[in-house]
Amino acid sequence: MATKKPKSSAKSTKTTAKTTKPKTTAAKADIKPVSEAPKTNKVEKTEATAKKSCFAGFFGKKYDENESVLTIFKNHKFYGALLGEVIGTGLFTMLFFSLMFVGVANIATFIFAYIAILIAVYAFSGACLNPIVTIGMMASRRMSVIRGVMYIIAEIIGAWLGWIILNSFHLAGGETATELQTLTAVGDGQFWVFAMVELLGAVIIAFMFARALKYKRSVFTFGATIAGGVVLAFFLGYIISGAFLGLQNNFAFNPAVALMSQIFPTAGENFGEIMSGVCQALTIYVLFPAVGGVLGFYLSDFMGKLSSEE
Numbered sequence: 001m002a003t004k005k006p007k008s009s010a011k012s013t014k015t016t017a018k019t020t021k022p023k024t025t026a027a028k029a030d031i032k033p034v035s036e037a038p039k040t041n042k043v044e045k046t047e048a049t050a051k052k053s054c055f056a057g058f059f060g061k062k063y064d065e066n067e068s069v070l071t072i073f074k075n076h077k078f079y080g081a082l083l084g085e086v087i088g089t090g091l092f093t094m095l096f097f098s099l100m101f102v103g104v105a106n107i108a109t110f111i112f113a114y115i116a117i118l119i120a121v122y123a124f125s126g127a128c129l130n131p132i133v134t135i136g137m138m139a140s141r142r143m144s145v146i147r148g149v150m151y152i153i154a155e156i157i158g159a160w161l162g163w164i165i166l167n168s169f170h171l172a173g174g175e176t177a178t179e180l181q182t183l184t185a186v187g188d189g190q191f192w193v194f195a196m197v198e199l200l201g202a203v204i205i206a207f208m209f210a211r212a213l214k215y216k217r218s219v220f221t222f223g224a225t226i227a228g229g230v231v232l233a234f235f236l237g238y239i240i241s242g243a244f245l246g247l248q249n250n251f252a253f254n255p256a257v258a259l260m261s262q263i264f265p266t267a268g269e270n271f272g273e274i275m276s277g278v279c280q281a282l283t284i285y286v287l288f289p290a291v292g293g294v295l296g297f298y299l300s301d302f303m304g305k306l307s308s309e310e
Contacts, residue, residue: 206296
């Protein structure tokens with residue numbers, strides 16, 4: 001009788017174990033649908049938001065939000081950036097007027113020299129070296145307004161210094177020196193021709209600069225892309241102006257450099273005629289290039305959003 005008792009207890013434990021097992025599985029079965037439902041909802045929400053957010057953040061800030069008038073002048077790196085823009089734009093100005101002497105024949109020299117300038121200055125300021133690019137950076141919210149305005153001032157000063165240095169050597173040559181080339185005066189009925197050439201070149205330069213920002217980890221690729229865009233704009237300008245329109249030295253694609261190229265009239269029958277010439281020069285060599293810079297950057301951003309480029 002004593003040996004039969006453990007058997008019954010073992011059977012009872014087995015039956016209890018059997019009865020308890022389905023309960024746990026039923027509980028698990030009841031829990032599964034609850035845990036799986038939120039996952040599917042999250043996936044559907046993320047897919048829906050992804051489809052709607054193709055142009056999300058298109059006009060959003062892409063620079064440091066803490067940068068303002070109160071903070072930017074306290075950063076010593078900002079002054080190094082301004083100095084980099086002055087030196088870089090000055091070197092480019094001397095290179096530009098040198099190109100006007102040799103023409104398209106030595107365009108390869110221009111490419112390598114410009115790449116060297118971009119690489120040398122990039123670490124300081126990002127190597128804008130052109131108000132067209134700076135305005136495009138501000139319009140696309142890649143750069144704060146205060147930084148952009150100070151960059152433009154630095155670029156104008158750099159172009160002025162570059163012109164003074166080059167002109168000083170020219171004056172030292174005396175009568176034997178070759179005459180410095182300047183931009184051709186706008187003739188009657190040529191306003192839109194000059195303006196459209198400037199606009200086209202500005203769009204190309206700004207677009208190529210915006211694309212080069214995607215390769216800024218490789219400084220050489222960055223410089224080569226920008227230099228290639230500038231050379232493309234100059235080459236098209238020479239072909240359109242020289243071969244199609246019979247013009248020469250009628251574009252700069254850089255408002256800071258154009259201001260050093262004697263674009264303003266120095267004589268006229270009256271004050272109104274002089275001011276009319278000044279407004280015309282500012283419209284052609286400042287306003288239209290600025291619009292082209294904005295269009296070039298927004299064209300790059302628009303294409304990047306459509307292709308879901310990160």
